[in-house]
Amino acid sequence: MTTTRAEPQPADFADVRTTNLAVVLRHLRTHGPSSRAAIAASTGLTKATVSSLTGDLIGHRLLRETGLSGNRIGRPATVLALDGSAYASIGIQVGPDRLTALAVDYSGDQLLLWHRAVDRAARNASAITALAQRAAGRVRQQGRHVLGLTVAVPGLVEENGTVRLSPALGWSGLDLRAQVAGSLRSGDLAVSVANHAALAAVAEHRHGGHPEATLAYVSGAAGLEAGLIVDGRPLRGGRGYTGQLGRFTLGPAGTPSLQDNAGIEPLVRRALPDFDPEALADLGPAVEQVAVRARAGDPGVLAALRHTGSYLGQGMALLVNLLSPEVIVLGDHFATLAEWLIPAAEAELNRHTSIRGTRITASGLGLHAAALGGAVSHLDQVDTGRIPRPLG
């Protein structure tokens, strides 16, 4: 009999404590401020264990005492609340035409959101590092500890942070993580680089109001890619890559790909044949223009949206037939056009699968969901009970 699965690791009491720290944090995140007794009653942990765990968390500035609860029989109890203000994290989203920096704290509060226009020549590791440096400086000025930085990039990104191929950015074999980490002044910042759609999916799952265990985020910001959450976690591809939706074709050589039919840039070219192609470097204004003309009832624009929507529905059918996600979120530029795209997509989806019940919706996170997901991913480790080392 061959052995085939991951080696289980011996468990010890440290694992138990880590798990129980996570249980306490989770209780407070779900139920809001609570007394130690309420935490114990709800989690099944003993009061002594809860006291020890919450002491640790207060020491790390992850909890704070907020006063006494009055609304109960007997002695008033001290109420504990999550205190997310001490820890923050930064996401930088790299698009064809701009860099976006975003910082959030552990409570999920957005601390800053900056956009920088960049052209192809200026879109490099130095520009990313400089922006990250300034964002980290600003957050540290507020007395917060910056846990990490994630750079969100379209295309194939290796787990070690090398961008293997990003047609939208014109990058291949770029060791972006090493370049950024090497030139950051503060060497203690954890740096990672990941696919932008995968990070946007994390943001939707955590902050977008889509707590479903299996979720697909469809991005049209730079090509056509999907970010996939499966069983509550980002899907890790066997070779490290996932969600390359735009490459789908079915037919003899030369058959157009899904990107050709459902991508945002082809949509803009179809909907606005009079649009200056030079301006396509920045899709945002063009997409707004499509929305304006659709709202005015322009038949050519509406036909182009129907075309894109039906092919998008075929792409969704691929996702539904393979993974049956509970929700598919149309992201970034697709979200801007969702009111026209979704009806066409849903009709087509139902023709191409027998699986029902996947909810199709538009992202409410705007164009910087990937930056948010990048920032959030460093804060996730805290929720699993691996709490940061005490603040110096």
Place this chain on the structure above:
Amino acid sequence: MTTTRAEPQPADFADVRTTNLAVVLRHLRTHGPSSRAAIAASTGLTKATVSSLTGDLIGHRLLRETGLSGNRIGRPATVLALDGSAYASIGIQVGPDRLTALAVDYSGDQLLLWHRAVDRAARNASAITALAQRAAGRVRQQGRHVLGLTVAVPGLVEENGTVRLSPALGWSGLDLRAQVAGSLRSGDLAVSVANHAALAAVAEHRHGGHPEATLAYVSGAAGLEAGLIVDGRPLRGGRGYTGQLGRFTLGPAGTPSLQDNAGIEPLVRRALPDFDPEALADLGPAVEQVAVRARAGDPGVLAALRHTGSYLGQGMALLVNLLSPEVIVLGDHFATLAEWLIPAAEAELNRHTSIRGTRITASGLGLHAAALGGAVSHLDQVDTGRIPRPLG
């Protein structure tokens, strides 16, 4: 901040023990017979813990003492080996034309393999129950405890064991698990029903020599379906369904699906236009005939295989672009024809993805991989340390 992820559960000492039982079983499965001291040295568990854990496992007949080891300095030590003979499990695979029953014990030794031809009228829960009953009886006569029975079915199977839609079997809304469980004489048998390609993927992963964490098994036995292993575990779809590869289409209404172009039945019709369509109920002999004629160099048959292979490559590209599996295993009838299909498929795959390194191979498990995967899935729980109750 919205809460979105699964609630972590408080951990206790029972979880630690379960994990450590799994560690000991895994050590013996990987390294073969070992002394208690060797297990302790390799796993990092204390000798006292190892003695307690192995005592439990011997009591459950999962380990046995095999004598003394001589090849070491000092006092010879008792050697422990896995003893899989006490526990067994049964898989029944339901195909359009036959039922297959297979039993394996916890060592992975195959105890029986039976085939029963069935026509559509006789292919029902009663026939499945009768076959399962006889197989369980035979295994119990050998003094083994039967842990469970899994029925493998093509199409959409709900987690509760209801077959929602199986076009290949002509079933819809059939509560197969309840029917089989309700009519089995031995009520203590755990019964489950699952998709046949998903179960075949489990078998490939455990017994097919493909220990890769991310694996896709492509089945052509009844339609065109993929079984997906991700991060070492069967992929669970958000709505419970996965791998409906045959439904893929891309193009205007009426465009043929992937099943139309890459399925086994269309291949047989294309390769053997003179073949009696009535005989298609049993694809096995027709597929053998295709292989015979291909081997003889029949140009029409070779062209049909190239057509199927290229479209299969486009289907594989979908899997690679979405999940980048480390290995794709061509199963059942595709395995029989692999020497002609794989070259055409690989060429097409590389045209449709920039992701390299996915290995394409043919299954060595024959036509009953799903039955094997069904049986194995009940034994998997033992490997996770949830050991069966002591034998009466």
